[in-house]
Amino acid sequence: MDLIERTPTSRKLARVVVIGSGLSGLAAAHRIHELTASSRQPIEVVVLEAKDRIGGVIWTERVNGFTLEGGPDSFLTNKPWGIDLCTRLGLTDQLVETDSSHRRSFVVRKGQLAPVPEGFVLMVPHRILPILTTPVLSWRGKLRVLMDLVVPQRVEDTEESLASFVRRRLGREALERLVQPLVGGIYTGDPNDLSLKATLPQYLAMEREHGSLIRAAWRQQSRDRATRQHVRHASGARYGMFVSLADGMDVLPRTLAAALPPGTVRTHSAVRRLSRNGAASPWMVELLDRPPVEADAVIVTTEAHSTARMIDMEDPGLALQLRAIPYASSVVVNVAYRRDQVQHPLDGFGVVVPATEGRSILAVSFSSVKFPSRAPSGTVLLRVFIGGATQPGLFDLDDSSLGDLVAQEMAGLIGVHGDPLLLRIARHPRAMPQYILGHLDHVEAIRRKLTKYPRLFLTGIAFDGIGIPDCIHAAETTAENVFNSLANPASTAAA
Numbered sequence: 001m002d003l004i005e006r007t008p009t010s011r012k013l014a015r016v017v018v019i020g021s022g023l024s025g026l027a028a029a030h031r032i033h034e035l036t037a038s039s040r041q042p043i044e045v046v047v048l049e050a051k052d053r054i055g056g057v058i059w060t061e062r063v064n065g066f067t068l069e070g071g072p073d074s075f076l077t078n079k080p081w082g083i084d085l086c087t088r089l090g091l092t093d094q095l096v097e098t099d100s101s102h103r104r105s106f107v108v109r110k111g112q113l114a115p116v117p118e119g120f121v122l123m124v125p126h127r128i129l130p131i132l133t134t135p136v137l138s139w140r141g142k143l144r145v146l147m148d149l150v151v152p153q154r155v156e157d158t159e160e161s162l163a164s165f166v167r168r169r170l171g172r173e174a175l176e177r178l179v180q181p182l183v184g185g186i187y188t189g190d191p192n193d194l195s196l197k198a199t200l201p202q203y204l205a206m207e208r209e210h211g212s213l214i215r216a217a218w219r220q221q222s223r224d225r226a227t228r229q230h231v232r233h234a235s236g237a238r239y240g241m242f243v244s245l246a247d248g249m250d251v252l253p254r255t256l257a258a259a260l261p262p263g264t265v266r267t268h269s270a271v272r273r274l275s276r277n278g279a280a281s282p283w284m285v286e287l288l289d290r291p292p293v294e295a296d297a298v299i300v301t302t303e304a305h306s307t308a309r310m311i312d313m314e315d316p317g318l319a320l321q322l323r324a325i326p327y328a329s330s331v332v333v334n335v336a337y338r339r340d341q342v343q344h345p346l347d348g349f350g351v352v353v354p355a356t357e358g359r360s361i362l363a364v365s366f367s368s369v370k371f372p373s374r375a376p377s378g379t380v381l382l383r384v385f386i387g388g389a390t391q392p393g394l395f396d397l398d399d400s401s402l403g404d405l406v407a408q409e410m411a412g413l414i415g416v417h418g419d420p421l422l423l424r425i426a427r428h429p430r431a432m433p434q435y436i437l438g439h440l441d442h443v444e445a446i447r448r449k450l451t452k453y454p455r456l457f458l459t460g461i462a463f464d465g466i467g468i469p470d471c472i473h474a475a476e477t478t479a480e481n482v483f484n485s486l487a488n489p490a491s492t493a494a495a
């Protein structure tokens with residue numbers, strides 16, 4: 001009996017196996033399918049997923065009128081690839097912007113909530129007056145932020161951490177009180193370890209071009225004003241900074257999967273190992289408890305540590321490099337209350353918590369304020385972020401301790417009392433790669449090793465950007481390379 005799942009021996013149909021059905025895997029499979037359909041190239045795609053559901057960290061649950069996001073809840077629009085994909089999938093009607101009435105966030109200072117100064121975006125003060133009047137910084141801290149206008153540019157060309165860059169340009173207080181909690185919430189990482197070049201290179205470019213973040217922001221604002229006047233006359237939809245999908249984020253992976261031929265996506269299919277009989281033979285994708293699948297090309301989109309396990313036997317050196325990408329674990333707790341159980345007016349999108357405050361949560365997002373349709377009227381839906389690289393021990397708390405921790409923190413920060421209407425815990429073990437100092441060189445070294453394997457491709461959150469638009473872009477670019485390598489084998493062989 002032939003236990004290997006083969007294409008017909010005539011090999012009329014080339015097969016691409018995509019490992020992982022997170023957004024990267026599904027976007028890659030979908031792009032190959034698009035190219036195959038439009039060019040009539042006979043290429044089959046199979047997506048193998050270890051879990052019983054698709055979507056990876058995108059994880060939506062609908063309970064009693066609440067839409068709970070256990071993973072991402074929105075994505076940036078200033079990078080076009082998320083919106084582009086939604087448009088191609090016919091999802092533009094589903095795109096929703098954050099509610100415009102309360103577009104601001106709070107930061108905790110000495111246990112109290114204070115608004116993040118208006119115009120302060122991640123690490124750039126776009127406006128001076130809110131910096132001068134904010135209760136978040138001391139007078140010394142405020143003046144130090146303004147010194148960004150005169151602090152000379154860095155001369156050394158060595159890689160700099162995010163924390164070092166902010167300390168140098170805006171001072172230690174702005175780092176600890178504003179930038180660390182704002183950025184830490186996104187990367188669930190420690191700014192002292194994160195590489196600026198790998199995470200937020202646009203700020204490095206701002207310093208290089210304008211000698212100051214504040215000056216760069218002013219120039220950008222005048223350019224934006226000019227563009228807005230120009231665009232006002234143009235047609236086409238324009239969106240705010242973040243959008244989501246009206247029925248929940250999992251609509252995106254589900255629509256991607258539905259656009260693929262039936263049977264393409266196989267859940268309960270954990271890949272154990274990738275092997276070959278020789279450099280010229282196809283890949284054998286070995287599964288935990290199913291027959292192996294033969295592949296002419298493989299796109300691996302799993303977490304780097306999981307990919308390392310698959311490639312260990314074939315290339316231990318490559319596996320070692322993949323394992324060297326550190327990951328952080330985090331927990332997202334969706335918790336709902338009646339409106340009258342919460343004292344705070346909730347006139348913002350949420351709260352970020354500086355590490356220096358010594359609390360047990362990273363941030364809390366006021367989901368039902370950002371996206372009012374996510375909760376029935378008269379109720380409040382919150383998303384609480386816990387763990388990450390800075391508080392790894394909290395990930396290991398059991399559900400009941402996490403519930404207690406959330407109750408205590410919500411009572412202290414926003415005056416919540418009484419039991420929640422519902423509480424759901426989503427754990428993300430080793431799901432967030434940390435782009436630490438040296439990340440880009442490290443990825444480059446991995447890519448150099450991969451040149452040995454012309455039909456093995458790696459993409460996903462571990463490499464070229466952690467946000468949804470970045471992952472889509474990287475996955476689609478990879479899919480195009482795979483398609484070209486199969487459609488024009490001679491060109492790849494010559495390359």
Ligand SMILES: Cc1cc2nc3c(=O)[nH]c(=O)nc-3n(C[C@H](O)[C@H](O)[C@H](O)COP(=O)(O)OP(=O)(O)OC[C@H]3O[C@@H](n4cnc5c(N)ncnc54)[C@H](O)[C@@H]3O)c2cc1C
Nearest residue numbers: 020022023024050056057072073270271460461466467468
């Ligand atoms: C808690 C959290 C919140 C986030 N919030 C946002 C946000 O609001 N906005 C935003 O833009 N981005 C956000 N991100 C980042 C965003 O989720 C990612 O950009 C994107 O979803 C990553 O998709 P991926 O497919 O690369 O990885 P994943 O979603 O991790 O998918 C990897 C898949 O591989 C599967 N797999 C692993 N091992 C195997 C194996 N051996 N065999 C088969 N399958 C395997 C896994 O089960 C999983 O389904 C967030 C991330 C996290 C963790």
